[in-house]
Amino acid sequence: MNSFGLILSLLSLCFVQLASSSSSKERKKDDEPNYYEMYEMMDLLRAETGKTAQGKKLENFYELVGVKTSASQDEISKAFRKLSMRYHPDKVKADGGDVTEELVKLVQYAGRLLKDETTRKQYDWLLNDAPAWHRQTFRYVGNIRKSGKVTLKQSIILFACLAVLLPLVGQWVGWATALYNYMTARKIVREMGDKEAKRLKKKLSASNEPGMLAMNNDDYWAIVVEQIGWPEVPRPWHIWLFRLPLFAVSSIATLIGSKNKKE
Numbered sequence: 001m002n003s004f005g006l007i008l009s010l011l012s013l014c015f016v017q018l019a020s021s022s023s024s025k026e027r028k029k030d031d032e033p034n035y036y037e038m039y040e041m042m043d044l045l046r047a048e049t050g051k052t053a054q055g056k057k058l059e060n061f062y063e064l065v066g067v068k069t070s071a072s073q074d075e076i077s078k079a080f081r082k083l084s085m086r087y088h089p090d091k092v093k094a095d096g097g098d099v100t101e102e103l104v105k106l107v108q109y110a111g112r113l114l115k116d117e118t119t120r121k122q123y124d125w126l127l128n129d130a131p132a133w134h135r136q137t138f139r140y141v142g143n144i145r146k147s148g149k150v151t152l153k154q155s156i157i158l159f160a161c162l163a164v165l166l167p168l169v170g171q172w173v174g175w176a177t178a179l180y181n182y183m184t185a186r187k188i189v190r191e192m193g194d195k196e197a198k199r200l201k202k203k204l205s206a207s208n209e210p211g212m213l214a215m216n217n218d219d220y221w222a223i224v225v226e227q228i229g230w231p232e233v234p235r236p237w238h239i240w241l242f243r244l245p246l247f248a249v250s251s252i253a254t255l256i257g258s259k260n261k262k263e
Helices: 003-020 035-049 061-065 073-086 091-095 101-115 117-128 132-148 152-192 194-206 210-216 218-228 240-262
Strands: none
Touching: 035 061, 035 101, 035 117, 035 132, 061 073, 061 101, 073 101, 101 117, 152 194, 152 218, 194 210, 194 218, 210 218
């Protein structure tokens, strides 16, 4: 992953964390969909139902409960009561068959999810209308949250550090590359001799397209790079993170100055 992709991923992580980290005291629990848990349980549903004797992977919790997506709340409640009898926690050890702790957990979650109208609407949106980026982002961030337990504060600090470090590293990598090219070009020019170097320089100065010559011939390229000279040492304050505030301040100052002149 390149630096831009990494920063973009971390930015999305901060955004999703910020959107999902509001205090439960400020908002009702039912108003805050837990999409992390929904996606996680959907993945568990596919994995666990594929292990049963029937071997059929179920794609959603309506299929698990045994009702259509258009079923009424009464129909869902009746179907869930029958299903909960079969997948009761006491039958996990007694049955010794398809009834596992994971399936019991899925059935109980399906009941909570579909019997409540608010969470059912949220789940229906996720199934039918959620864009592809929504699933990818929440799954990606959810995996980070589970494995690394990254908090919002840690995400912001990490993003801020990378926003500074990556451009600085890019500066020095670019400078090291330019320095390597310059040293290589000097070596080529020395090996060709002064007479040949002067001849190539004259051809370059007489050409209308010296850049094309340099692109298609290593000797011309070496002459051009050698003439450019030693690459300038990177300056940290030249990266966008430092230049952007300075640009904003200078733009505001210019705007104020132009207004004063008009008055």
